[in-house]
Amino acid sequence: MDDLYRELIIERYKNPQYRGRLDPHDISFEDENPLCGDHIRIELRVDQDDRVTDALFDGHGCAISQASADLLLESIQGKTLEDVKALTKDDILEMLGLELGPVRLKCALLSLKVLKAGVYGLGEANDDLVE
Amino acid sequence: MVIEQKPANLLDVSQIRADFPILQRQVKPGVQLVYLDSTATSQKPQQVIQAMDDYYRSSNANIHRGIHVLAEEATALYEAARERVSRFIGAPSARQIIFTRNTTESINLVAYSWGRANLEEGDVVILTEMEHHSNLVPWQILARERNIRLEFVSVNPDGLLDLDSYKDLLKREPRLVAFTHMSNVLGTINPAEEIIRMAHDVGAVTLVDGAQSVPHFPVDVKQLGADFLAFSAHKMCGPTGIGVLYGRKDLLESMPPFLGGGDMIKRVHLRSFTNNELPYKFEAGTPAIAEAVGMGAAVDYLSSVGLGSIAEHEKEIVSYALERLEEIPGVWVFGPEAQYKGGVVSFTLAGVHPHDISQILDMDGIAIRAGHHCAMPLHEKYNLPATARASFYLYNTQEEVDKLVNSIYKVKTLFG
Numbered sequence: 001m002d003d004l005y006r007e008l009i010i011e012r013y014k015n016p017q018y019r020g021r022l023d024p025h026d027i028s029f030e031d032e033n034p035l036c037g038d039h040i041r042i043e044l045r046v047d048q049d050d051r052v053t054d055a056l057f058d059g060h061g062c063a064i065s066q067a068s069a070d071l072l073l074e075s076i077q078g079k080t081l082e083d084v085k086a087l088t089k090d091d092i093l094e095m096l097g098l099e100l101g102p103v104r105l106k107c108a109l110l111s112l113k114v115l116k117a118g119v120y121g122l123g124e125a126n127d128d129l130v131e
Numbered sequence: 132m133v134i135e136q137k138p139a140n141l142l143d144v145s146q147i148r149a150d151f152p153i154l155q156r157q158v159k160p161g162v163q164l165v166y167l168d169s170t171a172t173s174q175k176p177q178q179v180i181q182a183m184d185d186y187y188r189s190s191n192a193n194i195h196r197g198i199h200v201l202a203e204e205a206t207a208l209y210e211a212a213r214e215r216v217s218r219f220i221g222a223p224s225a226r227q228i229i230f231t232r233n234t235t236e237s238i239n240l241v242a243y244s245w246g247r248a249n250l251e252e253g254d255v256v257i258l259t260e261m262e263h264h265s266n267l268v269p270w271q272i273l274a275r276e277r278n279i280r281l282e283f284v285s286v287n288p289d290g291l292l293d294l295d296s297y298k299d300l301l302k303r304e305p306r307l308v309a310f311t312h313m314s315n316v317l318g319t320i321n322p323a324e325e326i327i328r329m330a331h332d333v334g335a336v337t338l339v340d341g342a343q344s345v346p347h348f349p350v351d352v353k354q355l356g357a358d359f360l361a362f363s364a365h366k367m368c369g370p371t372g373i374g375v376l377y378g379r380k381d382l383l384e385s386m387p388p389f390l391g392g393g394d395m396i397k398r399v400h401l402r403s404f405t406n407n408e409l410p411y412k413f414e415a416g417t418p419a420i421a422e423a424v425g426m427g428a429a430v431d432y433l434s435s436v437g438l439g440s441i442a443e444h445e446k447e448i449v450s451y452a453l454e455r456l457e458e459i460p461g462v463w464v465f466g467p468e469a470q471y472k473g474g475v476v477s478f479t480l481a482g483v484h485p486h487d488i489s490q491i492l493d494m495d496g497i498a499i500r501a502g503h504h505c506a507m508p509l510h511e512k513y514n515l516p517a518t519a520r521a522s523f524y525l526y527n528t529q530e531e532v533d534k535l536v537n538s539i540y541k542v543k544t545l546f547g
Contacts, residue, residue, distance in 0.1 A: 034397045034407055036198075101203035102210055103195065126408050127226070 005063065006097060012067035018074055020056040029118030030059070031125040033110045038065035040114045042073070050081045062107050064096070069111035071095045076115070084119050087112060089130050142436065142444045148526050150176040150432075162496040165531045170315050170343060170475055170522035171500050172365045175429075179368055182428035183421045193417055195394060209420050212427030213410070219430040220360065221351035222377055229376040229383070229413045230423055234342040235265040237361035237376035238309070240413060241338055242269035244386040245359075246307075249336075252278040255305040257335070259284040259292055259321075260512055261314045264505045266340045270309065284310070286512065290317040290466040297326065305335045312344035316506045316520065317466035318449070318475030320344070327356045336382065342366055346433070347473050347524075348442035352377055364422065369429030373422035376413070383409050390415040441525045445474035448523045448532060452476050455536045461543065465518055474523035477504070480539065483546050485519040491545060495538045 022043040030041035038061025045054040055073040059066070075095060076084055092112050093099065100108055109130040117125035148154050151174045156164050166174060186208060192201035194209050210225075217225040231237045246269075250256070256270055260283050274281050282305070284297040292310075308330035313320045323344075327337045338359040344350050345360075346367030352360055359382070363374040378386075388395055388406055392415035397405040406412045433441065450469040453476060456462050461481035466472060480488055485501035492499055500520045503510045510516065521535055 032397055034394075034411075102206045103198060103203055128224075 008071075009063055009067040009096065009098075012070045013063035016057075016066065016070040018056050018070050019058060021058055022054055022056050025054075027118045027121075029114050029122075029125070031110065031114045031117065033061070033065065033106050036062050036065065036107055038062055038107055038110050040065065040069050040111050042069070042111065042114050042118055044115075044118065046081065052076050052079055052081070052084070057111065061110075064098075064100075064104055065107040065110050068092055068096055068108045072111045072115060081119050084115060087116070092130075142440050142525060144444070144526065144528055147436065148528075150178065151526055152177060152180070154526060158493075158496040165495070165497040165534050167521040167523065167527065167531065167535060168498045168500050169366070169524035169527075170504075170520065172371065173346065173368050173524055174526065175370065175425075176368055176432050178432050179370065179425045179428045183370065183425040186421045186424045191421070194420055195411075205420055208427075209418070209423050212423040215427040215430050216375055219434065220345065220377060221353050223353065224380065226409045227377055227380055227383060229378065229410045230418055231361075231374045231376050231413075232372060232419070233363040233365070233374035234340060234361045235269075235374075237359075237374050238266055238338065238340065239269045240376055240389045241309075241359050241361075241378075242273050244389045244413075245336070245382065246270075246273045246279075247277075248385075248387055250277055250279050250306055254279045255282055255300075255303045256280070257282050257284060257297070257300050257305045257308045257310075257330075259310045260286045261292070261317060261319065261506065261509050262309075262311055263315055263340065263342070264507070265342075266309055266311060266338075267508065286317075286509065289468075289471075290314075290319050291471060292319070292321055292326075294322075294325075297329065301329060301333050301335075304333060305330070307338065308335045309338035309340070311340040311342075312350070313347070313473050313475075314466070314506075314509075315343050315475065316477050316504045316509055316518065318472035318477070318522075319467050320348075320471060320473055323355055323357070331356065343473065343475075347438075347445060349438040358382055364426035364429060367429055368432055370419075370422045370425040373419045373426050375426075380409070383413070388412055388415070392416045394418075436525060442473075444525060445523050445527075448527055448529065449474045449476060451529050452521065452523070452532045452535070455532055456539070459536065459539055459543070462539065465513065465515070474527075475520065476522070477518040477520040479515065479518055480542060483542055485517040487546075488519045488539070488542055491542045492535070492538045495534065495541070497535055497538055499535075 025043040026046045027044040032039040040059040042057045047053050057069040113125045113130045116129040153174050158164050190204040192205040194206040213225045213228050217228045282300045285293045287293045312323050330337045336358045339357040341360045341362040345362040358379045360377040365371040395415040397407050463479050465477040489501035502517050
């Protein structure tokens with residue numbers, strides 16, 4: 001099996017740790033990747049110090065998009081919103097331990113794009129958020 | 132505008148000519164091609180032909196969707212071409228580079244999308260009398276549909292834009308000023324920065340037709356300040372079938388889609404869709420992928436030669452051509468002095484129709500253009516049915532100008 005489907009990615013895809021909905025929540029955002037039809041919704045709760053206390057995602061799509069969402073949300077538990085804003089494409093690739101071509105990169109970065117659009121309170125997500 | 136006299140390296144024209152396979156061609160036995168029609172379309176260097184050939188031989192696939200090696204490579208090549216073009220014109224982001232079919236489609240995109248979303252009855256759009264049809268007809272179509280008012284900056288007898296008439300027109304609070312950076316007939320290089328600054332002072336959006344400027348001298352959108360810039364690959368050593376619309380990001384983001392279909396959507400339902408992001412929002416359907424690759428190779432090629440050097444070279448050739456043509460009795464050259472123009476010379480010869488000039492020149496292997504060059508209103512203004520046009524690029528030489536002049540003397544002899 002190719003590196004693209006490392007055990008970690010299959011494991012997180014099959015058994016995500018941070019899948020679900022938060023009701024109520026403080027921040028939510030959703031978007032999709034038109035290329036594969038991946039869809040991610042992220043909901044966050046934050047405390048008075050703007051720290052993430054809970055973060056869950058919902059959606060569907062390829063293993064890379066869903067595993068990257070799961071790993072991303074794990075990494076931001078307890079982090080401040082400023083920390084979240086500072087996350088980049090390289091952080092995601094490091095978490096996944098992958099090098100990706102331009103097509104699959106969109107899958108891997110969808111969750112970060114959704115997360116940052118939510119944290120920045122944007123009306124629409126765009127690729128500038130993840131470059 | 133006067134092209135800055137930067138110290139530029141002299142071009143090694145014989146080396147450049149060796150890059151263009153077609154220039155080695157004899158148009159008939161013993162008659163070498165003299166190609167003086169680059170304003171219509173430029174010739175293509177081996178580097179561009181090779182890049183497109185390599186693409187089809189080893190990476191061809193549809194882009195953005197497929198998940199296999201070829202699709203990844205094709206996508207990477209297509210997007211790398213966009214990055215190259217973006218750097219070539221100094222765009223802040225490659226997402227502001229929309230691939231279209233050509234300059235004409237780029238201008239139509241602005242007219243249909245921005246124009247329909249922003250222009251209402253009575254709104255004023257300023258154009259100039261020296262526009263190519265591609266920057267007239269899209270606005271005429273919109274004028275019919277929306278009843279917008281088209282106003283034209285006049286061209287003075289020297290072939291330059293009359294900036295006083297422009298100042299007067301600006302008092303009518305135009306919504307848009309759309310003009311050519313360099314005339315494809317007169318060769319006039321317009322003072323684009325000044326025209327744009329004045330338009331912005333009255334709150335107008337600006338569109339620059341860069342079909343003749345981007346291939347021939349350095350154009351930087353940040354320095355220019357243009358809101359839109361349109362140009363074509365085929366006039367800059369690249370293939371036909373691909374062009375570019377550069378746009379200011381906030382304008383492009385606020386504009387509705389132009390063509391609908393695949394790739395420009397995020398999601399489609401039976402009765403609705405959501406737009407994709409820039410630049411894909413404006414790139415419906417499978418694009419010209421090999422052509423994008425070719426355009427990327429073309430900007431690499433032009434950059435390696437140096438746009439400043441190319442401009443300098445063309446300035447020398449056009450000065451020489453003007454000098455030689457003006458010495459021929461009966462030749463009348465249309466357009467400004469060399470200091471105000473790029474490598475284009477349009478002329479008439481007393482008593483001989485331009486089509487006949489072109490036909491006779493062709494016997495000597497010389498390719499020029501005859502007609503109205505898609506600028507009928509400009510010809511009407513000067514009361515000329517047609518002109519003959521010789522145009523120059525990085526691969527042309529003074530010897531070719533001499534051949535042109537010798538052949539024009541032949542035409543004179545033939546017509547007595």
